Amino acid sequence: VKTIYRKDYVAPGYWVDTVEMGFDLHPQRTHVATRLHMRRNHDSAEKDLILFGEDIQLHQLRLNGVDLKRSAYQRNKERLIISNAPDTVVLEIETSIAADKNTTMSGLYVSNGNFFTQCEAEGFRKITYFPDRPDVMATYTVMLRADKKQFPVLLSNGNLIEQGDLGDGRHYAKWEDPFKKPSYLFALVAGKLVCQEEKYRLKSGRKVLLQVWVEEGNLDKTQHAMDSLKNSIRWDEERFGLELDLDRFMIVATSDFNMGAMENKGLNIFNTKYVLANSRTATDADYAGIESVVGHEYFHNWTGNRVTCRDWFQLSLKEGLTVFRDQEFSGDLVGNATGRAVKRIEDVRILRQHQFPEDAGPMSHPVRPDSYAEINNFYTVTVYEKGSEVVRMYYTLLGHEGFRKGMDLYFQRHDGQAVTCDDFRAAMADANGRDLSQFERWYSQAGTPRVKADGEYDAKRHVYRLKLSQACPATAGQDHKLPFHIPFAMGLLQQDGSEFALQLESGKAHPQAPRSIILELTQETQEFEFHHIEHEPTPSLLRNFSAPVILDFDYSDAQLAHLLAHDSDAFCRWEAGQRLAMRRLLKLVKSVQNGEALALDDMFVEALRKTLVDANLDPAFRELVMTLPSEVMLAEEMEIADPHSIHQARRFVRASLAQALKAEFLSVYQDHLTPGKYKPDAVSAGKRALKNCALSYLLEWSHESTYELAYTQYFEAENMTDKVAALSAMLHCSSALQPQYQARRAEVLQDFFDEFQHEALVIDKWFSLQACAPSTDVKQIRQLMKHKAFSLANPNRARSLIFAFCNANPAQFHAADGSAYELWGDAVIALNKLNPQVAARLARSLDRWTKYPVAQQEMMRAALQRVATTKGLSKDVAEIVNKALA
Ligand code: HT7
Numbered sequence: 001v002k003t004i005y006r007k008d009y010v011a012p013g014y015w016v017d018t019v020e021m022g023f024d025l026h027p028q029r030t031h032v033a034t035r036l037h038m039r040r041n042h043d044s045a046e047k048d049l050i051l052f053g054e055d056i057q058l059h060q061l062r063l064n065g066v067d068l069k070r071s072a073y074q075r076n077k078e079r080l081i082i083s084n085a086p087d088t089v090v091l092e093i094e095t096s097i098a099a100d101k102n103t104t105m106s107g108l109y110v111s112n113g114n115f116f117t118q119c120e121a122e123g124f125r126k127i128t129y130f131p132d133r134p135d136v137m138a139t140y141t142v143m144l145r146a147d148k149k150q151f152p153v154l155l156s157n158g159n160l161i162e163q164g165d166l167g168d169g170r171h172y173a174k175w176e177d178p179f180k181k182p183s184y185l186f187a188l189v190a191g192k193l194v195c196q197e198e199k200y201r202l203k204s205g206r207k208v209l210l211q212v213w214v215e216e217g218n219l220d221k222t223q224h225a226m227d228s229l230k231n232s233i234r235w236d237e238e239r240f241g242l243e244l245d246l247d248r249f250m251i252v253a254t255s256d257f258n259m260g261a262m263e264n265k266g267l268n269i270f271n272t273k274y275v276l277a278n279s280r281t282a283t284d285a286d287y288a289g290i291e292s293v294v295g296h297e298y299f300h301n302w303t304g305n306r307v308t309c310r311d312w313f314q315l316s317l318k319e320g321l322t323v324f325r326d327q328e329f330s331g332d333l334v335g336n337a338t339g340r341a342v343k344r345i346e347d348v349r350i351l352r353q354h355q356f357p358e359d360a361g362p363m364s365h366p367v368r369p370d371s372y373a374e375i376n377n378f379y380t381v382t383v384y385e386k387g388s389e390v391v392r393m394y395y396t397l398l399g400h401e402g403f404r405k406g407m408d409l410y411f412q413r414h415d416g417q418a419v420t421c422d423d424f425r426a427a428m429a430d431a432n433g434r435d436l437s438q439f440e441r442w443y444s445q446a447g448t449p450r451v452k453a454d455g456e457y458d459a460k461r462h463v464y465r466l467k468l469s470q471a472c473p474a475t476a477g478q479d480h481k482l483p484f485h486i487p488f489a490m491g492l493l494q495q496d497g498s499e500f501a502l503q504l505e506s507g508k509a510h511p512q513a514p515r516s517i518i519l520e521l522t523q524e525t526q527e528f529e530f531h532h533i534e535h536e537p538t539p540s541l542l543r544n545f546s547a548p549v550i551l552d553f554d555y556s557d558a559q560l561a562h563l564l565a566h567d568s569d570a571f572c573r574w575e576a577g578q579r580l581a582m583r584r585l586l587k588l589v590k591s592v593q594n595g596e597a598l599a600l601d602d603m604f605v606e607a608l609r610k611t612l613v614d615a616n617l618d619p620a621f622r623e624l625v626m627t628l629p630s631e632v633m634l635a636e637e638m639e640i641a642d643p644h645s646i647h648q649a650r651r652f653v654r655a656s657l658a659q660a661l662k663a664e665f666l667s668v669y670q671d672h673l674t675p676g677k678y679k680p681d682a683v684s685a686g687k688r689a690l691k692n693c694a695l696s697y698l699l700e701w702s703h704e705s706t707y708e709l710a711y712t713q714y715f716e717a718e719n720m721t722d723k724v725a726a727l728s729a730m731l732h733c734s735s736a737l738q739p740q741y742q743a744r745r746a747e748v749l750q751d752f753f754d755e756f757q758h759e760a761l762v763i764d765k766w767f768s769l770q771a772c773a774p775s776t777d778v779k780q781i782r783q784l785m786k787h788k789a790f791s792l793a794n795p796n797r798a799r800s801l802i803f804a805f806c807n808a809n810p811a812q813f814h815a816a817d818g819s820a821y822e823l824w825g826d827a828v829i830a831l832n833k834l835n836p837q838v839a840a841r842l843a844r845s846l847d848r849w850t851k852y853p854v855a856q857q858e859m860m861r862a863a864l865q866r867v868a869t870t871k872g873l874s875k876d877v878a879e880i881v882n883k884a885l886a
């Protein structure tokens, strides 16, 4: 498989100024006529005119009005090269595509009888020959022609400038996008769709048309997406002074989509999962997901579309920045400090659960990768979530105003351009008169840095000395790392839980000094002295998770309990609880392995009890504290992961807490019922989260009455959040398999299926719940794969069953006989033929295979090798398995 390197970037030999396209849409054979106005780029070392094309039929090629003979150009499976072309070129290309046979969901494809496109990253080349690279920006005019009955709606980017009848049952629509864009932002949609629409008034007074398009029957599920879109428009105006530049903005939902959504200019295409919601079918998490993805795609209009990436190595320029913007958007929408903190903790959890393992595994890569074989494999948690943390560090270092100045300068300098991560960093530095050269290492060095903190209290001098040291483990191709520029937020807690004033210089005491500060760690080791510290403090470190690092500090249990009870920084408060839990869980795993008796100490139970019943704390925050570190996180903490012992240890802690706190859980459950009309806002969702957390604990305490509670909640629930929570508790609790509950379990599962069989997104939940249940083994997964509602070809369905099992049910996935690895291999191989992008995602479930005991490793290696040697392997899957085996 050929590797592409960042260092080999060469500017394109030709620019494209305008693109005119005509589509004759037929599912079996769509005819595409393209006219490109091109001009030589005299600054480029590339002298040829290079076009990319894949899986398309070429019918005609005309250069400046003259048909090009076959000998006038070179063509292989990927490229078409014209040498010695003149400086100014009008190129006319005729191609055709079998969209109905396209199962890859990249390029032009058919879903449920409707046409959709997906052009990021390199899908446009499956539609026509084109210099399909993000630094070639052009304006597009697009004519769509199709059968009027079958495809009554014809959409593309920009503004509708003409439409009409063609006779013989066909009609047309002509669209013009006035903004220059790269080809990956091209889109068309054609089919039987209906929309919710609204005229919306921008701050400037200009009116815009907003539309959410869905299949018929789904108009009762579009309101939240529309509300989220309006909130996004307002937020970007207020927070960043960025206005919607088009007169029309459309969102279209499809149930066949490889990712979450796509930010095509003026015509965002979404996975139905991130559009459709009503209280009957969607959970609080679904509502929150819709808000953040609608926001994310909308924010791309400026960070991604108006200013785009020079090449795909710069992907985090748009993705890291846009994730940061959507995280801030959701945090701001909650509207209070605790709500913001809850959102921050949730985001950090995702980073630790997914990105930290990626950074420690065979796919570890810098936020700005240096090479790739298949760019689709680099839409990763590192590029997105760690990329967002990198942007957040500018925000932390420069402050609210400073960051805004940097953003303003970035748009002032680069509107309409395709640029690099260095350009963004330069804008941040220049707007603030700061030297951010060392900050570049966050883009170029892979791996998760570790920061070791050591504190020493000098009771005589009333000085607290904090020593910070950083180190970053070696990663593929990067043996030695240089120190990072790390913003390190911290505070010092007094015995009564209040905070000391933080004074780094000696001399007179300044009681007005700040209680929370940001230290800048730029060397391998640095020391900081805090003066006028009257007694030994409890350090509150890495507040708000101010940098994507692992913090090592030798906290005592008492210090952690103190932080959990008092820290004003909600992140550190939550973190203290997680550390207490992690410490115990890891010890218990050892006890399970050694066949020792298990026990949980009162101190821990008491610390959690206090949080659980503290009515002054936000319910959403209490739920986060009561949620133990996941099995995946525990595995990452171990030298050799042991999923079965981890599962037992975690189960034991949950059952012990349930036993010790059953009265508290019961009253929390009863106090947080949210009767009345369902509202998805953060406060109501937080109450439901705490209530359902209590319910899940109550079911760990194996007793008829608690099982009954879940059973009743299931049947009485008036919203999907409560229904799914009850079902989940019944399937996932330790008593789930006891014979007396078997019938009820089967009954609710059947009831759920019967009620929602026509709601695809709910049936995805039905598969997922079973896939993640601790009692579901490989055999049952194979059975579920034969279910009439299962289809491997639909990415959402494949994710709901197979991905969920392989990634979120570690104790069963790592069954001792290796049978689940075989299932994984079968599914990757089958998906490879249908949809290489999705296959490659699944292939990553074995990334951490070297972390397991030798016997398991051998079986995983064999499974990886079976896939690696499969005939006709896509470069997507080949890159993943070859890296895993390297
Ligand atoms: N920018 C979008 C990326 C995307 C994508 C990439 C590869 C293959 C299919 C895809 N669908 C969407 C999504 C986003 O980050 O907003």
Ligand code: ZN
Binding pocket: 296, 300, 318, 319, 322
């Ligand atoms: Zn994005």
